[in-house]
């Protein structure tokens with residue numbers, strides 16, 4: 335499961351909510367799925383160099399359905415990808431960006447009538463002076479949350 339979002343700070347509001355639902359604690363990390371991207375169409379695969387130069391910008395591409403295409407229709411689509419970087423030895427990830435995919439064929443005429451679709455692939459640029467882990471999390475409107483991570487070294 336995910337390497338972050340494992341801790342849930344309990345406030346009085348949290349405790350009230352837990353009591354209201356019969357004592358069960360639901361953590362977001364329990365909802366994030368991982369799988370082999372070669373056979374699972376939901377995995378947000380991160381592509382970037384294995385090793386980068388310190389403080390030099392590099393390209394990070396995240397694509398869903400790299401091997402097995404994911405549908406992109408009004409009824410079934412990828413809503414967003416959020417990209418994080420966890421520098422080695424640090425406790426909290428930095429959010430590199432969040433990318434929303436907002437067009438899935440809907441128009442005033444109904445579902446899949448507009449001919450406009452946002453493709454679920456993004457490219458961001460980032461730099462770091464520390465090695466660490468790039469983490470991508472995505473949401474399918476039907477099949478939930480998915481993640482992928484990739485470690486990078488710094489020369």
Ligand SMILES: [Fe+2]
Pocket residue numbers: 376404410411474475476477
């Ligand atoms: Fe899906």
